[in-house]
Amino acid sequence: MNLLTSSRSKDYCGGVILILMGASAALTAQNYRIGSLNRMGPGYFPAALGILLALTGLTLIGVGMARRARQAAADAGPAETHPPEWRGWLCICLGVVAFAIIGNLLGLVPATFACVFIAAMGDHDNRPRDALLLAIGVTLAGVAVFWWGLGIQFPLFSKDFM
């Protein structure tokens, strides 16, 4: 089993993330007043949650290790074996970012077009022409539904009249 796909290394990885998240939450909560059980400050509850979260992470790692000791070979597990989809992932994320940045600078129409076009290019089977047509279609439909139909507060072009 590959390092990143076996269910045990997933548990280790997840456990480490949980411990980091829990610890940083608990540490951040120290900046707020903790108080006592009787009169809890704003930091009490988040600090407790952070500690619990870190403990959960430890448990996850611990269970993984115990399992390893008992049945190292038996634990194959039906793990997914997909290759990473960098192009798809990148395009989806870029599509959202493009919507946010272009929407802020230029308005709804260019933002929608860019978002759909970039995201559509993430799929191997979409040729640029497909993506272009889809982007035009969604932009027209989106403007019709959201701007014209629902009256959303989002300038079509530029932000001058906002």
Add this chain to the structure above:
Amino acid sequence: MWQSLMDLGYGFGLALEPHNLFWCFVGVLIGNLIGVLPGTGALTAISMLLPLTYAMQPVPAILMLAGIFYGSQYGGAIGAILLNLPSHPPHAVTCLDGYPMTRKGKGGTALGITMLASFFAASFGIIVMVFASPLLVSVAFKFGPTELFSIMLLGLIAGSTMSRGSPVKGIAMTLIGLLLGCVGTDVETGQQRFNFGLVELSDGVELVSIAMGVFGIADFLRHVNRMKHIGSLQPVRFKDMRPSRAEIKEAFFPMLRGTLVGTLFGAMPGTGPTITTFIAYALEQKVSRTPEKYGTGMIGGVAAPEAASHSKTQVDFIPTMSLGIPGDAVMALLLGALLIHGIQPGPRLISEHPDIFWGLIASFWVGNVMLMVLNVPLIGVWVKLLQVPYRLLFPSALFFICIGAYSVNNDIFAVYEVLFFGIAGAVFMALDFPIAPILLGYVLGPMVEENFRRSLTLSRGNMMTFVSHPISGTILGLIVLLLALQTFFAVRARFFHGSRLPRPPVLQAE
């Protein structure tokens, strides 16, 4: 009793008002459509449409959102039976006998039985809701912060440990959800927490951003380039969908047992729909005289889990509406929707907003009838829609999510929030963490914290207060029992290798 019936009549009056009827129709139609499409569940659909309801009146808004929920369940069965496609986990077990029926040329019958079972079970669930909710409310008025905290704890623990996958991971996700609920201004002191210096976070994280991120964008990230065509299938005609008398007879008792299982599990907070349908199926197999035939196209194997899922759906609304405590992630989302419309669910909901409560109940019936009628002519359309390629679907949906997030506060910041939660959700999903408990934790978080703080202030910091209050103590006992049982089953499964529950197909990405 008579009062309930009178109120129900009032509810029907509301639900049948043209514009409420229209939005209920829109809801079930969208839900049905989303249910058929693989990969997108009721959670995605409700989170994507939630921003649209801000401009609406609360009653039609909630009728529509609820309609999406139960509409999607009808849709989910279609994919499961005709294509062996467990689009949504709760319907995975329907594949086991539904798809073999299709292969035998009995797909139409299976769909017909499913609709019959669903309608029967939903009606039963609604009746339970009509009579049980006022009872629960009269008890709920006696609840103080201590009891509320314990009940929410039960809901959170059950919700995180009884879903599929590792209980430890479920608990971790719930804790993350609770932490997300802490972000923003502390209610009691006004202290800013976890806002990382961002003014936009002082009102907390948007519910819609979390939901659309972890159920929308995370889904696209996981499925891009991995889900293409879904397959071909034979057309189903209306004539085929009418089950014969013998088939109805065969399905009747499984339907009844499934309904009861669903009702029972619906009343328990935190038990997910997937576990409910699995138990209904396992029960059928156990009581059957021919258990070996299950998996080869038994009508009972279709009727029981579908009935269970529908009665559970309706009964699920009882704690959400009358206690303000959602049983699962979908309920948490609907609860959030109510809060956004300025309605506080809880014991006072029925008396303060009878229009919401009784209108919703009546609309369940209206919506279920609509679904029965709709599904007959539309089944062909749905089947065609299954062939819309994913490569066109997800970019369009991505735009919908972006603009939905923006429209919550007319603020671009929410779009970045969605992206953040989308990536985080995808990472956690890749590490086999269940995602739904995040939402449950997030929605309950502020309430849990408030009641925890209040009950400890009342008891002067004595933790024993949760045990010494009788109702709260009983609930804590239930939690211990639940955890003990789970440990027992987990240990037993480890020693005997392999559980008794059937293994349904997993959504294949090709």
